[in-house]
Amino acid sequence: MAATASEVKLLGAWPSPFVLRSRIALNIKSVEYEFLEEKFGSKSDLLLKSNPVYKKIPVLLHRDRPVCESLIIVQYIDETWTSGPSILPWDPYDRAIARYWGAYIDDKFFPSLVGIAKAEGPEAKAEALEQAKAGLELIEKAFKDCSKGGEFFNGDQIGYLDIAFGCYVGWIRVTESMHGFKLFDEEKTPRLVAWSERFCAHEAVKDVMPETEKLIELLK
Amino acid sequence: MSKNDEVILLDFWASPFAMRVKIALAEKGIKFEAREEDIMAGKSELLLNSNPLHKKVPVLLHYGKPICESAIIVSYIDEVWPFPAMLPTCYYARAQARFWADFVDKKLFDGGCGIWRNNGDALELGKKEFIEILQVLEGALGGDFFGGDNFGFVDTIAIPHASWFYAYEQFGGFKVEDVCPKLSAWIKRCLKRDSVAKSLPDPSKVYEFLCMFRKMNGLD
Numbered sequence: 001m002a003a004t005a006s007e008v009k010l011l012g013a014w015p016s017p018f019v020l021r022s023r024i025a026l027n028i029k030s031v032e033y034e035f036l037e038e039k040f041g042s043k044s045d046l047l048l049k050s051n052p053v054y055k056k057i058p059v060l061l062h063r064d065r066p067v068c069e070s071l072i073i074v075q076y077i078d079e080t081w082t083s084g085p086s087i088l089p090w091d092p093y094d095r096a097i098a099r100y101w102g103a104y105i106d107d108k109f110f111p112s113l114v115g116i117a118k119a120e121g122p123e124a125k126a127e128a129l130e131q132a133k134a135g136l137e138l139i140e141k142a143f144k145d146c147s148k149g150g151e152f153f154n155g156d157q158i159g160y161l162d163i164a165f166g167c168y169v170g171w172i173r174v175t176e177s178m179h180g181f182k183l184f185d186e187e188k189t190p191r192l193v194a195w196s197e198r199f200c201a202h203e204a205v206k207d208v209m210p211e212t213e214k215l216i217e218l219l220k
Numbered sequence: 221m222s223k224n225d226e227v228i229l230l231d232f233w234a235s236p237f238a239m240r241v242k243i244a245l246a247e248k249g250i251k252f253e254a255r256e257e258d259i260m261a262g263k264s265e266l267l268l269n270s271n272p273l274h275k276k277v278p279v280l281l282h283y284g285k286p287i288c289e290s291a292i293i294v295s296y297i298d299e300v301w302p303f304p305a306m307l308p309t310c311y312y313a314r315a316q317a318r319f320w321a322d323f324v325d326k327k328l329f330d331g332g333c334g335i336w337r338n339n340g341d342a343l344e345l346g347k348k349e350f351i352e353i354l355q356v357l358e359g360a361l362g363g364d365f366f367g368g369d370n371f372g373f374v375d376t377i378a379i380p381h382a383s384w385f386y387a388y389e390q391f392g393g394f395k396v397e398d399v400c401p402k403l404s405a406w407i408k409r410c411l412k413r414d415s416v417a418k419s420l421p422d423p424s425k426v427y428e429f430l431c432m433f434r435k436m437n438g439l440d
Contacts, residue, residue: 053323053356062312065312067312067315067319068319069318069319069322072315072318072319072322073315075314075315075318076311076312076314076315079311079314080311092296092299092300093282093285093287093296095295095296095299096287096292096293096295096296099289099292099295100287100288100289100292103289103292104273138273
């Protein structure tokens with residue numbers, strides 16, 4: 001189903017990894033959309049009306065009907081625009097595994113990444129870093145199992161789990177730069193190192209992935 | 221896939237998350253073997269091998285392949301055995317169903333913990349927050365059930381938590397019927413379904429179980 005830009009709007013902000021998920025999914029499906037950037041530090045009336053439960057971005061507005069929660073938006077995009085490549089695997093077991101790791105990444109990995117920034121003092125930072133690295137080793141194994149020899153978590157094409165995890169690559173690189181250590185490790189997570197380069201260079205990702213330097217500027 | 225496939229559920233009688241899976245399997249008419257985990261005595265080898273990351277029930281084993289995380293398991297069941305469908309066919313309605321199932325996942329169990337794991341002022345605050353969560357959920361009721369006329373995905377995800385409400389009412393000194401009459405009517409409607417009635421435990425047994433936990437943790 002083709003969409004005009006006015007039919008599809010995305011409420012978001014360029015630094016948000018959650019918003020990035022929606023943008024990558026829309027790009028995969030070649031869907032044109034209007035990006036409505038929320039002003040930092042305030043919430044528009046449209047956002048509050050469209051997401052009264054959480055009042056958060058991203059919100060996808062399709063013919064003025066709101067869809068909220070980033071991974072739910074990705075699934076909606078996948079189901080609604082079927083002429084583009086599939087985002088979720090077709091096999092129900094592979095879908096369950098992709099959803100499982102998507103949930104792990106949001107519930108466990110992302111908090112561990114945030115934990116590094118929040119940790120005070122070198123000991124706490126070192127512990128937080130070890131936790132995040134342990135998470136990445138699990139994700140490395142998930143890549144090995146899910147990719148089935150392909151270049152992406154979803155095999156030969158980027159898909160749900162690439163999007164779910166890939167949205168954090170910018171912030172992982174920011175964390176590496178600001179704290180002076182490597183999270184993506186050539187020795188422990190070689191597959192993720194290679195994958196992250198391929199992911200960021202992908203047609204659907206490269207124009208919307210925020211630049212690391214710009215993210216670092218934001219934090220200053 | 222047939223209704224006679226080899227399906228094993230790693231279960232615990234009081235777990236609302238495991239109840240979700242039992243309801244889904246019953247709704248689809250799938251024969252399965254429920255293996256009760258004794259969480260007090262220690263977790264079985266099978267559980268630890270099938271869910272090494274979280275070590276939690278429920279785990280569904282479909283011809284030995286493990287699927288973890290209850291909402292993901294219910295989606296898997298719906299996709300493998302598509303009739304009767306638990307999700308609506310309209311993509312927008314599916315996104316709404318996933319949103320509310322996710323809301324239940326994020327809020328309901330932890331909200332209840334705010335009551336039964338606390339005393340005094342903390343319990344009162346927990347009760348207030350829990351009632352607010354119920355009121356938001358009640359607002360999402362689309363008809364007789366969350367999806368409208370038919371029992372479906374959100375109902376399956378949410379109804380098991382009702383088996384813990386009696387306990388919350390006892391500890392908190394309130395009644396769900398008074399604060400959320402529409403939700404209370406929905407609970408009664410769901411309990412009339414065979415799949416729900418045979419999957420939910422006696423609420424007074426849940427209350428006894430939580431009283432034991434409270435005693436063990438010095439709350440009573």
